[in-house]
Amino acid sequence: MSRFAVIKGKFHRVFFDEKLKSLKQFLRNGNYSSLIILTDSNTKRHCLPKLVDYCNLKTYHSLCLPAGEEFKTLDSAENLWEQLLPVSDRKSVLINLGGGMITDIGGFTASVFKRGIDFIHVPTTLLSMIDASVGGKTGVDFANYKNQLGTFCQPKAVFISTEFLNSLPHDELVSGKAEMAKHAVLNGLETWNEFVLNFNKTDSVKDQIETAIRFKLKITDKDLFDQGKRIQLNFGHTIGHALESFCLLTKKPIPHGFAVAAGMICELFISCKYFKLSEDFFNEQIIFLKNNFPKIIFNETEIEEILSFVASDKKNIGTKIKPVLLKRLGKPHMDKVVDLVTVKESLNYYRLL
Amino acid sequence: MSRFAVIKGKFHRVFFDEKLKSLKQFLRNGNYSSLIILTDSNTKRHCLPKLVDYCNLKTYHSLCLPAGEEFKTLDSAENLWEQLLPVSDRKSVLINLGGGMITDIGGFTASVFKRGIDFIHVPTTLLSMIDASVGGKTGVDFANYKNQLGTFCQPKAVFISTEFLNSLPHDELVSGKAEMAKHAVLNGLETWNEFVLNFNKTDSVKDQIETAIRFKLKITDKDLFDQGKRIQLNFGHTIGHALESFCLLTKKPIPHGFAVAAGMICELFISCKYFKLSEDFFNEQIIFLKNNFPKIIFNETEIEEILSFVASDKKNIGTKIKPVLLKRLGKPHMDKVVDLVTVKESLNYYRLL
Numbered sequence: 001m002s003r004f005a006v007i008k009g010k011f012h013r014v015f016f017d018e019k020l021k022s023l024k025q026f027l028r029n030g031n032y033s034s035l036i037i038l039t040d041s042n043t044k045r046h047c048l049p050k051l052v053d054y055c056n057l058k059t060y061h062s063l064c065l066p067a068g069e070e071f072k073t074l075d076s077a078e079n080l081w082e083q084l085l086p087v088s089d090r091k092s093v094l095i096n097l098g099g100g101m102i103t104d105i106g107g108f109t110a111s112v113f114k115r116g117i118d119f120i121h122v123p124t125t126l127l128s129m130i131d132a133s134v135g136g137k138t139g140v141d142f143a144n145y146k147n148q149l150g151t152f153c154q155p156k157a158v159f160i161s162t163e164f165l166n167s168l169p170h171d172e173l174v175s176g177k178a179e180m181a182k183h184a185v186l187n188g189l190e191t192w193n194e195f196v197l198n199f200n201k202t203d204s205v206k207d208q209i210e211t212a213i214r215f216k217l218k219i220t221d222k223d224l225f226d227q228g229k230r231i232q233l234n235f236g237h238t239i240g241h242a243l244e245s246f247c248l249l250t251k252k253p254i255p256h257g258f259a260v261a262a263g264m265i266c267e268l269f270i271s272c273k274y275f276k277l278s279e280d281f282f283n284e285q286i287i288f289l290k291n292n293f294p295k296i297i298f299n300e301t302e303i304e305e306i307l308s309f310v311a312s313d314k315k316n317i318g319t320k321i322k323p324v325l326l327k328r329l330g331k332p333h334m335d336k337v338v339d340l341v342t343v344k345e346s347l348n349y350y351r352l353l
Numbered sequence: 354m355s356r357f358a359v360i361k362g363k364f365h366r367v368f369f370d371e372k373l374k375s376l377k378q379f380l381r382n383g384n385y386s387s388l389i390i391l392t393d394s395n396t397k398r399h400c401l402p403k404l405v406d407y408c409n410l411k412t413y414h415s416l417c418l419p420a421g422e423e424f425k426t427l428d429s430a431e432n433l434w435e436q437l438l439p440v441s442d443r444k445s446v447l448i449n450l451g452g453g454m455i456t457d458i459g460g461f462t463a464s465v466f467k468r469g470i471d472f473i474h475v476p477t478t479l480l481s482m483i484d485a486s487v488g489g490k491t492g493v494d495f496a497n498y499k500n501q502l503g504t505f506c507q508p509k510a511v512f513i514s515t516e517f518l519n520s521l522p523h524d525e526l527v528s529g530k531a532e533m534a535k536h537a538v539l540n541g542l543e544t545w546n547e548f549v550l551n552f553n554k555t556d557s558v559k560d561q562i563e564t565a566i567r568f569k570l571k572i573t574d575k576d577l578f579d580q581g582k583r584i585q586l587n588f589g590h591t592i593g594h595a596l597e598s599f600c601l602l603t604k605k606p607i608p609h610g611f612a613v614a615a616g617m618i619c620e621l622f623i624s625c626k627y628f629k630l631s632e633d634f635f636n637e638q639i640i641f642l643k644n645n646f647p648k649i650i651f652n653e654t655e656i657e658e659i660l661s662f663v664a665s666d667k668k669n670i671g672t673k674i675k676p677v678l679l680k681r682l683g684k685p686h687m688d689k690v691v692d693l694v695t696v697k698e699s700l701n702y703y704r705l706l
Contacts, residue, residue: 074431078427081495081496081501081502082496085495085496085498085501108465111504112461112465112502112503112504113501113502114501114502114503115490115492115500115503115504115505115579116504116505116578137468139468142434142438143434143435143438145438147468148434148438148466148467149434149465149466149467150465150467150468151464151465151468151469151504152468152469225469226468
């Protein structure tokens with residue numbers, strides 16, 4: 001793969017460009033009436049100066065939200081709309097510079113402002129590079145429910161400079177790698193082997209990101225409105241989300257990717273049971289996930305609590321729990337109803353691993 | 354035209370059905386998990402019982418907003434989302450039963466709730482039947498600006514029963530007819546002649562509505578995102594909106610259509626000037642509009658105030674005023690920059706007519 005790649009998605013391009021020259025060019029060609037950059041308090045400090053410098057920006061408006069998922073709310077969006085009013089019209093563009101929280105809320109804010117103004121994502125975390133910034137989902141939390149308000153709306157383009165990853169805490173990088181592992185498992189053996197081979201090689205991170213994005217676009221471009229194929233991207237997330245909520249409840253919050261890695265182990269275990277595969281069918285993947293992502297600690301009595309989160313997952317259809325299962329690498333299955341007893345078994349399996 | 358027509362738009366169908374049997378059928382086929390009906394305080398009283406009766410609804414949730422454009426706000430939408438949360442999921446459907454205010458805010462509310470749930474319009478005013486309920490624009494006002502937040506999102510279907518018009522004040526009917534007049538002028542001589550012929554015939558109102566909707570869909574289906582062809586629908590609205598705002602400011606608010614009728618007279622006058630047509634080129638249309646819609650009263654000194662509204666119209670591109678002009682019936686022109694002196698002249702012409 002080239003070091004200066006452009007991925008052509010169905011709806012927009014993704015530019016890999018360390019010095020963001022292509023963004024500079026894009027803005028020049030766009031002939032926008034005004035340019036607004038949205039950051040959180042971290043990216044305002046660590047990333048905005050770089051972007052302004054690389055793109056040689058003279059005139060722009062800067063909007064900033066406090067860092068943290070808890071600010072991805074309708075109130076924050078309202079605050080942004082108020083600030084957008086005096087500095088923008090239908091020909092303005094919003095650049096979302098940050099992690100998934102910023103690309104989600106920025107995308108939402110732009111997509112309904114004056115019935116939609118252009119927006120661009122410049123993701124600054126590994127997770128947002130390979131996940132939130134591609135696929136066209138935008139959203140904010142509402143009344144304590146995640147992503148209850150949102151749109152399906154594509155950015156005009158995505159620009160990726162891995163230089164931004166340098167300011168990222170180690171845990172955040174590891175968290176992003178868990179979503180990469182998910183993409184690899186879903187994409188098949190070849191991608192998985194490549195993923196394992198490169199896992200610790202920092203000089204191949206761009207290639208890894210590119211592979212992950214190509215895979216995600218392959219899925220989402222065919223299922224823009226999340227009606228079919230795209231559901232597979234929830235692999236690891238039914239149990240993962242429950243573990244994440246449980247950790248939040250017990251005041252030991254963990255990065256999203258750690259929960260997903262644990263969720264994948266459980267859902268691989270369940271896959272073996274439901275598809276009558278030998279117990280060690282996914283052994284290599286399970287051991288790799290166990291060895292490379294921090295273990296989530298819970299005791300047997302706490303499993304009931306985790307199960308109650310699984311039972312109330314918003315991805316359930318009515319009361320039916322349908323985690324994404326795998327028949328083999330690259331072969332997801334999205335229509336098996338799983339019972340809570342088996343989910344419990346999988347959590348015990350993970351706990352004792 | 355048949356008395357029981359269905360118009361097939363590109364994105365949805367419009368059913369003409371006095372007893373709403375087709376809505377009953379549609380809901381049965383839709384297999385929705387829950388049914389929510391949005392009304393305002395007027396339509397809750399005058400229209401909801403009829404809809405419930407005709408469709409033989411046993412289980413539904415009812416949401417209600419106070420009547421009046423001033424409640425078409427983000428706050429109202431937030432209130433609706435809070436009420437939707439406990440009674441709906443992604444497979445729910447929202448029925449918007451009311452005028453343009455209800456179809457606009459209901460469409461917006463549904464289009465971003467859980468990234469979009471299905472919604473259906475059952476317009477109850479003449480204006481909303483021929484205008485707001487078709488074309489796929491949704492929106493709420495924000496920070497005192499009209500429709501600042503919104504989406505382009507199509508209803509699953511539109512159901513029209515002219516029985517609802519029976520509860521409508523006379524002024525509201527006349528207001529709707531002004532938008533019909535606009536469609537007729539834009540559609541060409543044949544439609545205009547038909548419009549004039551049927552203007553006062555109450556027994557042909559369904560045919561008139563059908564003609565107006567077919568025309569609007571012809572335009573909007575080709576320009577979903579308001580980038581080109583659709584702009585012609587602003588005919589009469591540059592000056593019309595200014596007159597509407599002026600009347601609001603002077604505490605003598607008028608129905609939207611009255612302002613549009615006056616705006617059309619002014620913009621026909623300007624068309625004659627800019628396209629070097631003889632002064633009586635649009636005489637028939639101007640006299641008809643003058644004779645059939647209430648005159649808006651303002652004196653010469655107030656014209657400056659009206660002009661300031663024209664100058665700040667959100668449809669302007671930068672400082673350029675571009676009302677839709679007509680070269681002849683059915684031949685709109687959307688790219689002439691008009692100077693304020695001519696706008697002033699047109700307002701004086703209208704005043705002395």
